[in-house]
Amino acid sequence: MIDKQQNDIKDWLAATAQSEGFDICAVTAAELPAIIGAGLDNYLQAGYHGDMGWMAETRSRRITPTAMWHAARTAVIFGCNYGPDHDPMDNLAARSSANISVYARGRDYHDVLKGRLKQLAGRLAARTGWQVKIFVDTAPLMEKPLAAQAGLGWQGKHTNLVSRSYGSWLFLGTILTDGLLPPDRAASDSCGSCTACLDICPTDAFPAPYKLDARRCISYLTIEFDGIIPFDFRTAIGNRVFGCDDCLAVCPWNKFASSSHDLKLTAAKARALPTLLDMLSLDEAGFKSLFSASPVKRTGYIRFMRNCLIAAGNAGDNNLIPGVKSYLLHYDPRLRASAVWALSCYLDGGALATLHPAEETDVDVQAEWKTALNLAD
Ligand code: B12
Structure with a gap:
């Protein structure tokens, strides 16, 4: 009888999850x-x-869900498909554009998923009287191994969860x-001999299959890392x-991804990347207002602008030079340093030297100037 009740709740959960998106x-x-x-x-x-550092600090709560919440007995893991209807690798050729990763081009998924989970968890608690807690990304919970254990997919060689669907x-x-619910079966690893995700990585961030050295990962460097790149x-x-x-983009399993979902980035929107010219002219207030509903806001103005300056250096677009120059006297040394490097991609040593401010006191920016002037000579 208990089993039947549990299975009924599970069926209800699966159906309600669909209706919640x-x-x-x-x-x-x-x-x-x-x-x-x-x-x-x-x-x-x-x-x-x-x-x-928060990963190490929360290590003892992170290793297993019950270490974080002793009363927890069951984890229900939900997945939202956000597959784009274009190949995001095409955007890499748009060198004068600010290429924002697919997951951050729409509404902030943290907010969207949290809203849906709140509804669902509230209804589950009302139906069963169980205690419930919801998690998306930021809590010390190892979401990928839990999802794999639940059978949503397997952790691929790029370390993220891959789903057959x-x-x-x-x-x-x-x-x-x-509350207690009957567990689903884990899925088996279906990466086979494919190494596409490892081979494509522009910074060799995978020391071995299934292991990521975040320090080399562009996602980490552009979102989490706070220093000079x-x-x-x-x-x-x-x-x-x-x-x-x-x-993610080169994963062969993507071809089975369903194309109907409400987080979809349409091809038209996907191609409409902001220009680096526009991004370089943003001040902090402009940044906050432009990205208020996007995960981009989470990285903050300084890191985002640092990334735009690096991209400007890579763009090979002379129109960006005045915008880059305007950061040479910015109050933040990370932006001054990034601007020096970006300019060194365009100017020769003589032209660069005329821009060198005598009053630069920050050691890192001084070092950046030294390297840039040497390289440009
Ligand atoms: C920290 C973090 C990052 C970091 C580090 C990623 C990483 N692989 O560790 C950075 C900033 C790089 C990152 C990037 C991205 N992230 Co992220 N991230 C997280 C977060 C918060 C924790 C992940 C974690 O626990 N990492 C710790 C390592 C140890 O875990 P692991 O990768 O599972 O490693 C296992 C094994 O590989 C092995 N192992 C790993 N290293 C080593 C080393 C040695 C020596 C050995 C022996 C074993 C070993 O042990 C681990 C445990 O079994 C989760 C949310 C969450 N709370 O879980 C989101 C999450 C993983 N991220 C997500 C996303 C979408 C991304 C990006 C795609 C975003 C983007 N487009 O830029 C990229 C993908 C990059 C990549 N290939 O991982 C999604 C992934 C969804 C999915 N389908 O899996 C998550 C689940 C968020 C969410 N709720 O949807 N992320």
Whole structure:
């Protein structure tokens, strides 16, 4: 009888998830095996998390859901397909454009999924009397291994969840509950011998299949990393100013992705990338207003503009030079340093030297000038 009630709740959840806008959902125990925690420890010990110190700080809560919430017994994982109806790799050729990764071109998925999960979790709690908590991305919960354990897909060689129905284009959200539901079966790894995602990575961020060194990942460098972008990665960043899609975009499983979903980026919108010229003219207020509903706002003005300056250096577009020059005296050293590098992509040593402000006191920016003048000579 208990089993029948549990299965009824599961069926109701699956149907209600669809009506709330989720494409798939599956159930697993709110426990991850020790091998997952060991994988996280190896990742942290290798330093792959870079400056994302919050990953190490939350390690003991992150290793398994019950370490974060003792009463949790079941995890229901939801997926929202966000596959674009164009090839995002085409946008890499638009060198004078600010290439924002597919996941950040529409409404902020954190807000969209949280809204849907709140509705769903509220209805689940009302129906069962269970306690419920919802999670999208930011909590110390290992969403990918949980989703894999629930059978939504498997962790691909690029480390993200790949689904047989939606390929690599899937956002994840979770409801943890103290209620008990029968678990679904884990899916098997179907990457086979394919290495497309590893081979395409412009910065060699995968030290081995299924392992990502975030410090080399353009997504990390353009979104999470707070400093001056290391020299070695600047050219490879190309026109990417927020995130990177390459390892997802080449996944062969994407061809099975359904094309009807409400997070879809239409081809017309996808092609309408903002220009670097417009982005370089944004001030902080303009940035906030332009990206108020987008995940881009989360990285903040300084990091975004730093990325635009690097992209401007890569663009080979003389029209961008005046905009870049205007950052040489910016109050933030990261923008001054990035502007120096961008200008060194256009000007010879003599022309660059005339722009060198005598009053530069920041050691990193001074070093940037030194390198740029040497290179340009
Ligand atoms: C931190 C983070 C990042 C970091 C680091 C990513 C990473 N792979 O670790 C950065 C900023 C780089 C990033 C980028 C992106 N992210 Co992100 N990110 C997260 C976050 C918050 C945590 C991921 C995590 O736990 N990483 C820790 C590592 C240890 O976990 P793991 O990759 O599963 O690694 C396992 C194994 O590979 C192994 N392992 C890993 N390293 C090593 C090293 C050694 C030596 C050993 C032995 C083992 C080992 O152990 C681990 C545990 O089993 C999740 C949300 C969440 N709360 O889960 C979103 C999440 C993973 N991101 C997401 C997305 C969409 C992206 C981007 C596509 C965005 C973009 N377009 O730019 C890129 C994809 C880049 C990529 N290939 O991963 C989605 C992925 C959805 C999906 N289908 O899987 C998530 C789930 C958010 C969401 N709710 O939808 N992200």
